Amino acid sequence: MFNKSKKKVVMPVQNPDVRKDNFEEVALGYTLEMAKEEAFRCLNCKHTPCKSGCPVGVNIPEFINAVKNSDIELAYKIISETNALPAICGRVCPQEKQCEKKCVRAKNGEPVGIGNLERFVADWYMENMNESINVSEKSNGIKVAVVGSGPSGLTCANDLSNLGYDVTIYEALHCAGGVLSYGIPEFRLPKDIVNNEINKLKSNGVKIVANVIIGKTIYLDELFEMGYKAIYIASGAGTPKFMGIPGEGLPGVYSANEFLTRINLMHAYLEDYDTPIEKLKKVIVVGGGNVAMDAARCARRLGADVNVMYRRSEIEMPARKDEINHAKEEGINFLFLSNPIEIIGNSNTGNVEKVKYIKMKLSEPDASGRCKPVPTNEEPCLIDSDCVIIAIGNSPNAVVTNSDKSINCDSRGCIVVNDSTLATSKENVYAGGDIVTGAATVILAMGAGKKAALQIHNDICKNKSDAL
DSSP: OOOOOOEEEEOOOOHHHTTTTOOOOOOOBOOOHHHHHHTTTOOOOOOOHHTTTTOOOOHHHHHHHHHHTTTTHHHHHHHHOOOOHHHHHHHSSOGTTTGGOOOOOOOOOOOOOOHHHHHHHHHHHHTOOOOOOOOOOOOOOOOOEOOOOOOOOHHHHHHHHHOOOEEEEEEESSSTTTHHHSSTTTTTSOOHHHHHHHHHHHHOEEEESSSBBBBBBBBHHHHHHHEEEEEEEEOOOOOEOOOOOOOTSSEEEEEEHHHHHHHSSSSSSSSTTOOOOEEESSSEEOOSSSHHHHHHHHHHHTOOEEEEEESSSSGOOOOOOOHHHHHHTOOOOOEEEEEEEEEEEEETOEEEEEEEEEEEEEEETTTSSSSEEOOSSSSOOEEEESSEOOOSSEEEEHHHHHHHTTSSSTSSOOOOTTTTOOOSTTEEEEEEEEHHHOOOOHHHHHHHHHHHHHHHHHHHHHHHHHHH
């Protein structure tokens, strides 16, 4: 049976009028019937273009075929062969720019909903089986350390553990997950999903040590002294960027990182936690990416009127289309071709009171390939605001590299690695994910983690062979 529909099976979602007041997950997931209906849209192409678009190489046609046959357990096992975090990827991966972009069905309609199907399979397995697939070989007794428990670190640790290594992840925060825990809101990625995926890694032998800052609490050389034969640095890009405009230091101005960490990791939206955010009324979010959408939608759920200020047009916004549409449905306003030039405080309290901004126009494309925004000749505008959230990007965390100058970095602060091996300038130290590329996607970071795990394994095996 083949489903000739040119459109995906629509993902059920919470009503916008309801969800704008709660932090429960917006997308509700497919039923088995929906999943099978969508699976039968797959053409099962022999040359598997969708697989080539997946940074971790999931065998997409095979797992979709298993869904067609109602063998969801098999579908999960196929996905898990290459993807350590399927329930997470099914929710936050930009499939429309990766696997689904390569789908043949996209040439004459909508691509197969690969992400929706992956989410369904992972959720079904979690609900009906709730056990890890232990593919670890017998332990080889060789210790490897991973710095950071975000998607890249978790993936590298999982793959090394499956190869028999004794892997320990060192995490600076009090809980694991990195950006999955502190950066992505509950309504987009429930934290019990994150915790479940992490617990599966632990059950396969991966150890996670929290509240340890590599480069402060322990140094890289000390890890080697502790018996680790290789180190993978996956500490991410958690240092927020600011605009450098007057007023950014006023009370009521947040980086998106701080705002989202208060919400996601410190539960500021819940009354019984001691990390509240002041009652917000008029919020300006500066930026146009997924982080900006997350911050805006969180502020909306805290009861604020929210305006997203973006210096380009909607077409150039890097945020996922679904996130933009969900934000609009929830009553968030957009000020396109607008750029703040000053944040003005109240003369009595000092708190944020207004934002001064200028109108922009688009000229020739810049280095990003998007049209460059330039100021118009119009007079600056003022808009009332009691909170401004800056969401214009992040830089790599520099704690590790500042503590060990033998690791080379580029002008952005990103660790320089060999593109083929992910090896750094320090012997037996590798790096990948946002600490190398700058802020990118979860799945690209996972792809680096897989690549690093295989390279570490190959190098250790070669060194053992050379020593014989």
